[in-house]
Amino acid sequence: MSSDSDCRSVTCQASPNIALIKYWGKRNEELILPDNDSLSITLDTNDMHSYTTVSTSSSMTCDTFYFDGVQQTKLASRMQKVLNEIRRRTKDGKIKFVEIRSHNTFPASSGLASSASAYASLAIALTNLFNLDDAQSTAAYLARIGSGSAVRSIYGGFVRWSSEGECLSSCVFPAEHWSEFRIVILIFNSSKKAVSSTDAMQRTRQTSTLFQARLSTINEKMTQLIEAIKNKDFNAFAKIVMMDSSQFHAVCMDTYPPVIYLNEQSKHLIHLVHAYNQMDGDQTTKVAYTFDAGPNPFCFIRQEHVDEFLRLLKYFYPTVNADADKQVSSDADEKFSSITLPVTPNVLERIVLTKIGSGPKIIS
Amino acid sequence: MSSDSDCRSVTCQASPNIALIKYWGKRNEELILPDNDSLSITLDTNDMHSYTTVSTSSSMTCDTFYFDGVQQTKLASRMQKVLNEIRRRTKDGKIKFVEIRSHNTFPASSGLASSASAYASLAIALTNLFNLDDAQSTAAYLARIGSGSAVRSIYGGFVRWSSEGECLSSCVFPAEHWSEFRIVILIFNSSKKAVSSTDAMQRTRQTSTLFQARLSTINEKMTQLIEAIKNKDFNAFAKIVMMDSSQFHAVCMDTYPPVIYLNEQSKHLIHLVHAYNQMDGDQTTKVAYTFDAGPNPFCFIRQEHVDEFLRLLKYFYPTVNADADKQVSSDADEKFSSITLPVTPNVLERIVLTKIGSGPKIIS
Structure with missing residues (x-):
């Protein structure tokens, strides 16, 4: 962790989601625009979530990523894509590099795609760290270009990912709607x-x-x-x-x-x-x-x-x-x-x- | 076996077929009219076939069916359907009952539907025993109402079952066409x-x-x-x-x-x-x-x-x-x-x- 005086950081937790109507097919591979609308349930963060801390300081000389406390030698290309989008959106040009630390409270063998919760928590942490406009839409966009269905983990409850317009997600019913x-x-x-x-x-x-x-x-x-x-x-x-x-x-x-x-x-x-x-x-x-x-x-x-x-x-x-x-x-x-x-x-x-x-x- | 002087009999062997384009869906359950055309390969009778002997005599008082030499207590309803159709088609009214003896040269556990070869051999034997007109078309019709895809075992080679018109089968290419x-x-x-x-x-x-x-x-x-x-x-x-x-x-x-x-x-x-x-x-x-x-x-x-x-x-x-x-x-x-x-x-x-x-x- 950087000890510079201008170091700032944000931590976020987000959960995996389970699709009720499945996403299958991209009409745009780069932007991950889906062929069809999908609908999912976001799971309870108390039971399982990804936990991601993003930090930045002027003294950082490259992006770094720690998973489960272990520094990764190479950033996945889709994580690079998310960070490049952040740099494009931060106008002052001062933000150069970030450090990402992430871990999951559920094992990879749980049958759940951890990329959804990982990219959702990363997207929200980044959006907040850099005070980007339209925080939720921006986070949804970032999560989506990282890992398609991660866009649905930006919200709780029953979440719809639209295949039209901006192809972002929205909460259709909150968790409390169907408490049993x-x-x-x-x-x-x-x-x-x-x-x-x-x-x-x-x-x-x-x-x-x-x-x-x-x-x-x-x-x-x-x-x-x-x-x-x-x-x-x-x-x-x-x-x-x-x-x-x-x-x-x-x-x-x-x-x-x-x-x-x-x-x-x-x-x-x-x-x-x-x-x-x-x-x-x-x-x-x-x-x-x-x-x-x-x-x-x-x-x-x-x-x-x-x-x-x-x-x-x-x-x-x-x-x-x-x-x-x-x-x-x-x-x-x-x-x-x-x-x-x-x-x-x-x-x-x-x-x-x-x-x-x-x-x-x-x-x- | 009946010992009457007017007893006549015909024996036929027919093979199972394997669909290359599958039959799946009936638009008429009673007549077994398929939703779609299908195409199959009829297998070599030297390797596997059903062997069916049909006999008739004026002294028979009911239909009888022996499978593997064992008299069956009850005829399957689709076998009844085939026999009723035969009685309808034989105009002289003298043919009342038949005895059917059938066995397969391949075991039921071979993964092959034995009903196709069984009904094809039955249909051809019946058509010949009673000298019905349009022998092959009639046999195809009888095989089909017995067991849908049996209609394709009436011919050798590559056989098409049409879903239009009379919904009968025809040989598209004979076995010799593709000898390897x-x-x-x-x-x-x-x-x-x-x-x-x-x-x-x-x-x-x-x-x-x-x-x-x-x-x-x-x-x-x-x-x-x-x-x-x-x-x-x-x-x-x-x-x-x-x-x-x-x-x-x-x-x-x-x-x-x-x-x-x-x-x-x-x-x-x-x-x-x-x-x-x-x-x-x-x-x-x-x-x-x-x-x-x-x-x-x-x-x-x-x-x-x-x-x-x-x-x-x-x-x-x-x-x-x-x-x-x-x-x-x-x-x-x-x-x-x-x-x-x-x-x-x-x-x-x-x-x-x-x-x-x-x-x-x-x-x-």
Whole structure:
């Protein structure tokens, strides 16, 4: 850390977001202008966030970046892009270099794209450090050119990223709007590194014969989803979200060569959620799933159903107790035995239970 | 078997077919009229076929069906439909009942739909037994109302099933047209029973938002594929076939709830084929894959590349030798080590190598 008298710094924390209507396809690679509107939930900073401190002083002779306290030998080109944009926007010409220190309170293996929270916290810290005009719009712009969907982590609650006009984001409903809403993240083990989503979405755009048809469904779906969230209509919400997730993975499959993010565990969870929702036969959807560019599911649920769902997960994804002669230590929950899916031990590594967050925080 | 003096019988053998452009969606459930044209390869009867004998005599008092020598207590409703159509078409009114004896020379676990060869052989045997007019068209009609894609097993070579007019099939190119063409069927083990394709395609039709877009791509793709086959242009052929397979699985994924036929082994083979085709960097596609409503791949290849491809399969899907302390007995084929995919032992149960067949045969 610089000890110069003119050293100034700002710290910000921002959370990852989970898309309900997926972003897939850039119509401008440089500015990261998306082909379609997307909508996401920003997670609670209390449970997980990126924490970024940006400092500047006249004596700095280059940009430096520390991740988890370790200085990085080279800045990623997209981080360079963000810093160059900052220099372009600061008129006095005095700001030359910055030092960035960042870490995440959640592991990379959590199935969450940490680039969204990282670039959102960086963008907000930079905007505040240099007192840029239109702070939120500027932060959104900076976050977007750093990592597309990071633009959605600039706000809390339900956030829409527009594919038109300035292609910035806005809060559609704040976190308080749906206070009983919960997110259950399942981390299946042995999940290998997925295909880079930047490459994959470019390939989809170039080769998928169904991609344009997906784009043409987005506006109506967006309107319906916003209406469902407005009315806290979980049944409608769940169906739209699950269908958009599947449609996204369908255009990945329709890519040449195909991009396949889901694995056997993903498939099992999909079947489990549908079977569970139909179990009571009362037309009440309890759980919805969505999958990003990876095999780990993000489940949505209302608080009243969380306990039962966690028991369901324990029943179908038990941990084998090595001391007890490989006996499966599942809850003998009679209720779930009507679901005719195999019990698959030792596949579920971790469960994260969280809720909707109220957005980034400036710490100092 | 009846011993009456007026007993007559006809025996026919017919082979399964593998779709290059998939049939998915019925616009008429009763008559099995498809939503789109499809194109397939009929396999060689020497390697696999259904063998069906149909007999009739005035003394029979009901229809009977023996499968693998065992009398079935109940005729499937679609078999009833075929027999009723025969009775409707035989004007003299004397033909009342038939006895059907059928067996397959390939096991149900071969990954091939045996209903296509079974209904094709039944339809041809019935048409000949009763000397019906327009024998091939009538047989095609009967096969289709029995089991949709069975209509394509009425002919040998490359066969097109039209979705227009009478919705019958025709041979586009005979087997001799592409004599160096080979089919390698991989049977991965532990492949569970897939979702019934009848139910699944109905669900796709009702819920997939991408299904209509798939239909709109078929005509152009069909024209291109027929041109590629005409020119024996394997590169063009391979790309169209692999893309149609993926597009079909994409609309299955886009179904609600999603229909997922591919598994980890399917995914591995897809990646393996693309890596293998790119290995020499000479733009020559050696292998193409297609997947029906199940996880087992059908690979297409020219005779000159068969030996190397079989070595590739042995390298990546070796059989563990239990006697040799679980050592993997793979070929140490240096050439393939440049492919960065995991070697997965004990997943490949069987390989069937076959070629294009010249169509059904009437035996007696």
